[in-house]
Amino acid sequence: MDYIVRDIKLAPGGKLKIDWVREHMPVLEEIRKDFEANQPFKGKRVAVSVHLEAKTAYLAKVLKAGGAEVVVTGSNPLSTQDDVAAALADDGIRVFAWYNATPEEYKDHLVKVLETRPQIIIDDGGDLVHILHHERQDLLPGVIGGAEETTTGILRLRAMEKEGLLKFPMMAVNDAYCKHLFDNRYGTGESVWTGIMRTTNLIVSGKSVVVAGYGWCGKGIAMKAKGLGAKVIITEIDPIKAIEAHMDGFRVLTMDDAAALGDVFIT
Numbered sequence: 001m002d003y004i005v006r007d008i009k010l011a012p013g014g015k016l017k018i019d020w021v022r023e024h025m026p027v028l029e030e031i032r033k034d035f036e037a038n039q040p041f042k043g044k045r046v047a048v049s050v051h052l053e054a055k056t057a058y059l060a061k062v063l064k065a066g067g068a069e070v071v072v073t074g075s076n077p078l079s080t081q082d083d084v085a086a087a088l089a090d091d092g093i094r095v096f097a098w099y100n101a102t103p104e105e106y107k108d109h110l111v112k113v114l115e116t117r118p119q120i121i122i123d124d125g126g127d128l129v130h131i132l133h134h135e136r137q138d139l140l141p142g143v144i145g146g147a148e149e150t151t152t153g154i155l156r157l158r159a160m161e162k163e164g165l166l167k168f169p170m171m172a173v174n175d176a177y178c179k180h181l182f183d184n185r186y187g188t189g190e191s192v193w194t195g196i197m198r199t200t201n202l203i204v205s206g207k208s209v210v211v212a213g214y215g216w217c218g219k220g221i222a223m224k225a226k227g228l229g230a231k232v233i234i235t236e237i238d239p240i241k242a243i244e245a246h247m248d249g250f251r252v253l254t255m256d257d258a259a260a261l262g263d264v265f266i267t
Contacts, residue, residue: 003089004109006082006098014087017054018061025055028062035066042067047118049110049128051079052097057088064093071116073109075124077101107131114139121146121170126153133165140167147171149179180216189220192266193228205229210262212255214241221266222250233258 022029035041046063050056052074064070072088074080074097082099089095094116096109110127119142121128126148132140145168148154154174160166173179193204209230211222218234222245225232234245235255246252253261 002094004096004098004112005085005089008086008089010083011086011090014054014057014081014083014085015090017081017084018057018087021054021058025058028058032062032065035062039067041120044120045069045071045116045118046120046122047113047116047128048072048122049075049113050122050124051075052085052095053079053081054084057084060088060093061091068120070094071096071113071118073097073113074101074106075127077106111136117142119144123148123153123170125150126156129153129160129166129170130156133160133167143168145169145171147173149173149183184216185220185223187220188217189222189224192217192221193224196264196266203228204264207231207263208233208261210235210255210258210265212236212265212267214238214245219248222248226250230264233261 041063044067046068048056048060048063048070050059050072052072057072060070060072071094072085073095074085077098077100080097080099080101085095085097096112098105101109110131114128114131114136117139121132121143123129123146129146129148132143148157148170151174154172157166157170157172197204204225205228207230209222209225210233211218211225212235214222214234214236218236222232222234226249232250234242234250234252235258236242236245236252242252
């Protein structure tokens with residue numbers, strides 16, 4: 001079997017989600033048209049470890065349209081959407097992922113992706129690259145490079161590079177200005193609150209919210225909290241960023257002082 005998903009019968013619901021996001025991702029749709037015409041990944045196998053939901057699933061389909069043989073897994077067991085994973089598998093893309101995987105299952109899914117011997121790695125958090133370098137070095141031959149999209153993953157990669165351990169080049173997608181602005185500030189800023197509201201079943205208005213750090217994610221989270229009616233407190237050890245938060249209209253405290261005031265804490 002070329003896939004491991006929770007239930008292949010969930011595919012129709014996942015396809016509806018993917019079709020929906022396709023209609024709302026015009027840039028990626030234009031890239032798909034270019035890829036279909038020019039086939040930049042023809043003959044290449046691409047391993048993708050991402051938060052497996054509709055938007056990233058469509059990215060996998062775009063890579064396939066560009067000629068790639070795509071193999072997909074989730075970068076976080078709690079973000080994988082089983083219907084979306086089933087939809088990709090039903091479309092002929094190899095998928096090894098399901099929601100709420102145990103640590104052992106999660107690791108097995110990552111290894112199964114790497115055992116397909118990809119030439120290109122698209123990583124989210126650095127788990128594929130870590131396994132390749134520290135546990136399955138037998139799978140390193142043939143890998144020509146890849147990309148990493150998270151701060152955590154870039155930190156891991158730079159540590160490996162500093163020690164002379166990184167065996168192939170990786171593009172630091174996380175360093176792109178558009179990534180910081182649109183993904184971190186607006187994407188994370190909004191998705192954090194949709195997740196908190198869905199999980200707690202509470203409104204945000206009137207709550208005292210403590211945001212630890214005023215980087216790109218912190219700015220977005222604070223901005224959205226303010227818009228939802230929360231009283232926002234920022235804690236920040238960088239004095240320049242702390243002043244920026246103050247000038248943006250937020251109360252700035254140390255975490256020791258904020259700890260007694262917050263209803264919701266986001267780090």
